[in-house]
Amino acid sequence: MGDALGIIILILFGALFAMAEISIAASRKIKLKVMADEGNDQAEAVIRLQDHPGRFFAMIQIALNAIAILGGIIGEQTLTPYTSQLVALVYSGPLAGQISFVLSFLAITSLFILFADLLPKRIAMIMPEAVAARVVRLMNGITFALTPFVMFFNSITNLVLRIFNVPTVREDIVTTEDIVAMMEAGAQHGSLQQQEYQLLGNVFELEGRTLSTAMTTRDAIVYFDIKDDNAAISAKILEHPHNHFLVCDGHLDKLVGLVESKQLLRQLLKGESTQLTDSLIDKDLFYLPETLTLSEALNEFKSAAQPFAVVVNEYAMVVGIVTLKDLMSSFMGDLVTFQGEQQIVQRDNNSWLVDGATPIVDIMKLLDIPEFPNDNQYETVAGFLIYMLKRIPKRTDYINHAGYKFEAIDINGIRVEQLLVTRLSEPESDSTIDSSQVS
Known part of the structure; x- marks a missing residue:
């Protein structure tokens, strides 16, 4: 009876150490930090133990090996008499002793595998942080009690790790x-x-997209010329009711400043002739290089109290303008719908009308396309078509890629205004070009 109780106690201790080992190793530091911030001292103790786990794992291995050895000794002595009686019922030959021993070994091993190993480890894996927080103090106490043995084995382990140039401390870097x-x-x-x-x-x-994927491109910018008369100014305001307009001297690359439309409307309401006088023009323009990411642009807007930014390239040429609303639209995606023409319109389940200026990242997300060839060479779907054709597209030119057909259907001069994207019935693994259209 005493030996049976000893086996039960060993199984319970084995289960405890197995749960402690798995739970502390599997606990996620992020969740532990949340628990610690909520006032859970045990979670903080688990974090400290994870940062320096050497002594803990040395103690665990000492304890588990001692339990395994004791379990084998006690278990064989306890179960062999009973297995001998069972074997004697069916066999009494010269191998009866060996058979009784094998049965005792299998029985005690099965008990330890099931109740001291598999079940406790499964429980610890299901809720590692909760289990680790409950056992950490007890494990620290046992580690302290076994300090001489722990320090001996831990020192040897650290020495071997240093010889093979392996880190002795775990680094949790969240990527x-x-x-x-x-x-x-x-x-x-x-x-x-x-x-x-x-x-x-x-x-x-936001870190992977540049300003060119969110800005209003150069050819779509509505601006005033410093020499515009009353009729031209009024017509632009009526046709394009923006809050602010750029003011240029002849062309976009010779900027003068910006003007608020309400200042001009005030003149119109008073019956006065609208004029772009120096008093109305704000010459403090906000410039951003086109190479900035959307995240970097948001940071720049935080420090500059400006309604929009003029985007320039490395040659100081204006390539577009971007507003804070443009950046927020990229950030919010489909969660918030801003007024304006949609760049992607779904015709049916297998086709979409796509504006040529649509960022390629939006196409990848919409159609679940993992990658485009050499996508660092272009930003938009029109750029993809031009890059693959190696020339300015003509109407009906198309590219097949990742099971979709990208066909130019509206060309304005040298600008690809609109494409038709169609899902192919038989997806193709590689990008293919309409050879009949290539000159």
Whole structure:
């Protein structure tokens, strides 16, 4: 009876140490920090233990090996008499002793594998942070009690690791890939709503997208010439009711400043002739290089109290303008709909009308296309078509890529205004070009 109780006690201790080992190793530092911030002292103790785990794992191995050895000794002595009686019922030959021993060994091993190993480790893996917080203080106490043995084995382990140039301390560096993987897991589980998942994904995209993917391009900028008369100014305001307009001297690359439309409307309401006088023109323009990411542009807007920024290239030529609303639209994605013409319009389940200026990253997200060839060479879907054709597209020119057909359907001069994107019935792995259209 005493030996049976000893086996039960050893199994319980084995289960305790197995749970402690797995839970402390599997606990996520991010969740532990949240628990610690909420006042959980045990979670803070787990974090400290994870930062310097050597002594803890040395203690665990000492304890588990001691339990395994004692379990084998006590178990064989306890179960062999019973297995001998069972074997004697069916066999009494010269191998009866060996058979009884094998049965005792299998029985005690099965008990330890099931109740001291598999079950406790499964429980610890299911809720590692909760289990680790409950056992950490007890484990620290046992480690302290076994200090001489722990220090001996831990020192030898550290020496071997240093010989092979292996770090002795774990470094928890959370990368963007780790966060994205956690987001995807949360979205699949349902703990992260689809809108939250999309919003967080857009945050990471801000670092990978440049201003050219969000700005109003040069050819779409509506501006006043310093020499514009009353009729020209009034017509532009009526046709394009913007809050602010650039003022230029002849062309866009010779900027004078900007003017608020309400200042000009005030003149019109008074019955006065609208004039672009120096008193109305704000000459403090806000410039941003086109190489900035959307995240960097947002930071620049924080320090500059300006309604919009003029985007310039390395040759100081104006390539577009960008407003804070443009940046927020890129950030919010489909969660908020801003007024204005949509760049992508779905015709049916298998085709879309796409503006040529649509950023290629938006196409990748919409159609779930993992990559485009050499996508660092262009920013827009029109740029993709031009890059693949190696020339300015003509109407009906197309490219097949990733199971989709990208066809130019509206060309204005040398500008690709609109494309038709169609899902192919038989997806093609490589990008192909309409050879009949290539000159």
